[in-house]
Amino acid sequence: MPRTYPADIAWDLALPRETLVDVLAGSVAAHADKPALEFMGRQWRYGELGAMVDRIAGGLRALGVKPGDRVGLCLPNTHFFVxxxxxxxxxxxxxxxFSPLMVADEIGYQAADSGTSVMLTLDLAPLLPRVLQVLDRDGPLKRVVVCRFAEALPFVKGVMFSLLKRKSLAAIPIGDARVSRFVELLAAAPxxxxxxxxxxxxAVLQYTGGTTGRPKGVMLTHANLCANLRQVQAWCGTSTEERARMMAVIPFFHVFAMTTAMNxxxxxxxxxxxxxxxxxxxVLxxxxxxxxxxxxxxxxxFKALLDAGATPADLASVRACISGGAPLPLALKHEFEAKSGAKLVEGYGLTEGSPVCFCNPLRGENREGTIGxxxxxxxxxxxxxEDPARALPDGERGELCLQGxxxxAGYxxxxxxxxxxxxxxxxxxxxxxxxxxADGYVTLVDRIKDLILVxxxxxxxxxxxxxxxAHPAIAAVCVIGIPDQRQGECPAAYIELRPGTELDEAGVRAFLKDRLSSIEMPRLIEFRETLPRTAVGKLSKxxxxEQPHMHA
Structure with missing residues (x-):
């Protein structure tokens, strides 16, 4: 146990022996008449969700899905996914x-690697055509179940969507025995x-982002995922009223949202x-x-909400904002808390940890610049x-290693x-x-693979x-190492400015002059209209x- 710990949280938490199926069943029994899901004005109660799950499970069994079979979900946040x-x-x-933003080759690779035999997806273009391309290949994918987006919406909105957004819809193949519709699963006996x-x-094969080489399937058991949801619940420790309504903007297909928003x-x-x-x-x-x-x-x-003009009145109901998936810049934390009135704390996790492993306290000392x-x-x-078997004393820089x-279970x-x-x-x-x-708070310095050797x-x-x-004109930044003939490598900074601001290379260098050492000063500074991001909105290096670089 860390030397310092929030007084109201038991580090030696007692975990029930349970599966995610048990977790849902418990909430259906306890909250049958309470709202479970809300999508664009349409609502499902816990009793309805439980009955829907039973019927879909019956439909999957009728399709031949057996214990241990891999079933792909290539869906955005909708009731279809949950x-x-x-x-x-x-x-x-x-x-x-599967991310709905994947191209056909990426879907094909992941389906082949995992042995995915059945895939659920939406009737949107270009998503459905990509999945159907993979279905036509010689691989493990043998059946696709298509959900109609209009059926997720309230009735009038669904009709209007079908009429006005026809160009965004993909045709569902008729007469193809390999293609089923979601409504057929719903019509099955429980x-x-x-x-x-x-x-x-x-329970889940969650593929890593593939920032280095091909993505790997992380094997997460029911025990792993149930432990993490109970760990997060214990950390939040909020009252019944405070945990009443969860906003899910980040996508469930990403492990952070799957655990913190959905599970x-x-x-x-x-x-x-x-x-x-x-x-x-x-969203507003x-x-x-x-x-x-x-x-x-x-x-x-959180940056986008500020840019969209979210006010303290808009966010007055929010009790806790937990930031994960990428480092939280201190300037953004301060600006968000000042303008929204909501508390924003930084956490840390990784797919291999289901994913949440660290977090700053929501009550107690929020030690800025640390992952808590x-x-x-x-x-x-x-x-x-140099030697991952050797633990280092406080204050020394090394690799963060975890057990829990x-x-x-492995890759x-x-x-x-x-x-x-x-x-x-x-x-x-x-x-x-x-x-x-000395108190057990951890400050992350960087990824081992991101280290630049100058x-x-x-x-x-x-x-x-x-x-x-810290510069007020800078909205987003990525720093990477690029080859350098004299020093081996040197830092390169790619910068995205806030709308309506101006900044040039000389201004950046003048700003950094007293903030960085000479070897840390970027040799290359490049301004971009937008920086690359992953499907979950995380900046991607x-x-x-992959661009050709060589600094003379």
Whole structure:
């Protein structure tokens, strides 16, 4: 247990032995008449959600889905996703999350690697045609179930969408035995004899972002995911009223949203207010209409809400905003809290941790610039970069290593990579360089793979990025290492400015002069209209690294 811990949180949390199917069943029994899901004005209660899951599970069984089969979800945040996720688990299947933004080759690779045999998706262009391309290939995918987007909407909105947005819809193949419709699953008899599911059984194959090489399937068990949702619940420790309404803007197919917005929300019996993607007007309208109390997000979401003009009145109902997925710039935290009146705390996690592992306290000391303290039952050590078996004393820089009930079972069909990710004594190597202080708070310095070696000296991109974020004209920044003939590598900074501001290279250098050492000063400064981002809205360095670079 860390030396300092919030007084109202038990680090040695007692975990029930449960599956995600049990979690849903508990909330359906306790909150049958309470709102469970809300989408663009349409609402489903917990009793309705439970009945829907039972019928979809029966429909999947009729399609031949057996325990252990991998079923893909290539869906945005809708009731289709939530109900299908729990139905796949109820029938004993393993959920494989696919981003709807993937191109056909990416979908094909992940389907082949995971052995996904059935895929649920939407009738939107260009999404459905991409999935159908993969269906036509010689691979494991044998059946596609198509959900009609209009059927997620209130009746009048659904009719209007079908009429006015016809160009955004893709034709559903008629007469193709490999293609079913979601309504056919809903018409099935409820699953009569659900299989016995072990907490140690696989629940989700969650593919990593693939920033280095091909994405890997992270094996997350029911026990892993249930532990993490209970850890997050214990950390938040909020009252029944405070956890009443969960705002889900970040996509469920991403592990952070899957746990913090969906699984935690279902476990609490919250109403989950779903948005299929970030659209300024729609998100602000939903916030004003449903008054959410919890808002998990990535830094770019909180930045976007500020840019959209969200006021303290809009966000008055929000009790907690938890930022994850990427480092939270301090300037953004201060600006968001000042303008919104809501508390914004930074957490930390990774897919291999289901994902949340650290968070700053919502009550108690929020130590700025740190990722906070480990969640209940999480053990954390800073290990030597040269010898991962050796724990380092407080204040020394090394690799953050973790142990806990939420740590993955391994990488799907990659025993060597699983072995490489773990220390000899069974701790997960995160690949993140950090420093732990005397109270157990951890400051992350950078990713081991992001380190820039300038004439043999370690330069940490995050230090440069934090210095740049302090400039009022800078909206977003990515720093990477590029080849340099004299020094081996040098830092390159790619900058996205706030709308209506101006800044040039000379201005950046003058601003950084007293903030960075000479080896940290970027050799290349480039302004971009927009920086590359991942599907969840996280800044992505992968595309920048793939560009040809050489600094003379």
């Amino acid at each position: 109900a299908s996720y729990f139905a796949v688990l109820k029938v004993g299947g393993i959920v494989v999350n 699953l009569a004899t659900p299989p016995v599911i072990s907490p140690e059984g696989l 935690v929300g279902i476990g609490w019996g919250s109403e989950i207010i779903m948005q299929p993607r970030y659209e300024k007007a729609a 309208s939903a916030i004003r209409r449903r008054r959410p109390t919890m808002l998990p997000g990535v830094p770019t979401l 303290l480990p969640l209940p039952l999480m053990r954390a050590e800073i290990r030597s970069l 009930p939420n740590i993955m 799907w069909k990659r025993p060597e990579e699983t072995k490489a990710a773990m220390t000899a004594d069974g701790w997960l190597r995160t690949g993140d360089v950090g420093i732990m202080d 004439s043999g000296f370690n330069v940490y991109p995050r230090v440069i990025e934090e210095a740049l974020y 992968k595309e920048l690294r």
